[in-house]
Each structure stands twice: as structure tokens, then as C-alpha cells.
Amino acid sequence: MITGLYETHIQVSDLESAIAFYTEILGLKLAHRDETRPIAFLWIGKEKQAMLGLWEQKENLQPRHFAFSADENDILQYSVDFLKNRNLKPYNFLKDGIEKPMVFAWMPALAIYFKDPDGNQLEFISILEGEGKPELGVISYEEWVLKTKN
Incomplete structure (x- = not known):
């Protein structure tokens, strides 16, 4: 049934900076940005192959x-x-x-x-x-x- 891991999500202190880091520094591609809350999704590798979710969290980052x-x-x-x-x-x-x-x-x-x-x-x-x-x-x-x- 399970064939792999498709996505993971992490907390970031500043969504804009995190998007810049993961796209400009590491080369991931922005897939979607939720305009109703501070969340963005990035493609890892080929589009739709795997995804990273960035969730802005101002306090108590884990x-x-x-x-x-x-x-x-x-x-x-x-x-x-x-x-x-x-x-x-x-x-x-x-x-x-x-x-x-x-x-x-x-x-x-x-x-x-x-x-x-x-x-x-x-x-x-x-x-x-x-x-x-x-x-x-x-x-x-x-x-x-x-x-x-x-």
C-alpha cells in the first residue's frame, strides 16, 4: 500500500525568508502559497513528485x-x-x-x-x-x- 513519503512540513519563523531560502538557495520550486494563512508548499525534485510545507510559527519553533x-x-x-x-x-x-x-x-x-x-x-x-x-x-x-x- 505505501510506496514512499510524499510530503513533510516544518515550522519557520518568517515565511518570506523561508521561501527565499528553499527556492533561491536550495533550488526548490514554489508550488502554492495559501493567501489566507502563512503557509507555502514547495516541490521537491520534479513537480508533484514530493512536497515540503512551510508553516510560519512566530513562537516556540520546533x-x-x-x-x-x-x-x-x-x-x-x-x-x-x-x-x-x-x-x-x-x-x-x-x-x-x-x-x-x-x-x-x-x-x-x-x-x-x-x-x-x-x-x-x-x-x-x-x-x-x-x-x-x-x-x-x-x-x-x-x-x-x-x-x-x-
Whole structure:
């Protein structure tokens, strides 16, 4: 019955600024803006493929986490520069100061994190080929390649 996740919604402190961030900085497309209340909907990827809802909340923001699907090579080769060129600070799951994507070996998946202006934790993630290896934990991509070559 369930084939995927279609949409998620987050709280933002200023709808105009959030729309600008997600469209101008990250490249999402505005799908609809509700003129009767402070809500906007953005397409993620192709139109009607997936959606992000932005709900303006002036007080008691509750930051959330969600991940954008991305191509493995794009994450490896471009994600850090993409984020830095937009004045966003990339970080890995371990938050160890290393600005490189890491592999969640149990899945396996490659990921890099960053935050939006309201503190929502965002992620670029790509599922990797092969079987998961939970015993490896969270490791660098280079370690993943070395330990799964055979």
C-alpha cells in the first residue's frame, strides 16, 4: 500500500525568508502559497513528485529533521562546495568538525548535513549499492569503499 513519503512540513519563523531560502538557495520550486494563512508548499525534485510545507510559527519553533534524496556522485563531489558557496555549514553525522559526507553502514547510505535559517536539520542522502554492514557504524566513504571492496 505505501510506496514512499510524499510530503513533510516544518515550522519557520518568517515565511518570506523561508521561501527565499528553499527556492533561491536550495533550488526548490514554489508550488502554492495559501493567501489566507502563512503557509507555502514547495516541490521537491520534479513537480508533484514530493512536497515540503512551510508553516510560519512566530513562537516556540520546533526544529525538525528531514533528508533530500541526492545522487551519490553529487554528494561526494559537489555537496560541500554547494553548501559553502551558499554560506551554509556542512557537517557529518558525528559532528566531529570534518566537513565530508559519511556512510551509515547499516543501510548503507551516504549523507551530509546542514541547517536552514530556523535550525531545521537538513540532509542530502543517497542509498549506496550493496548490503548493509551495521557492525561498521558510521564511517567515511573512503573506509566504506576499502571495507566493502571484496
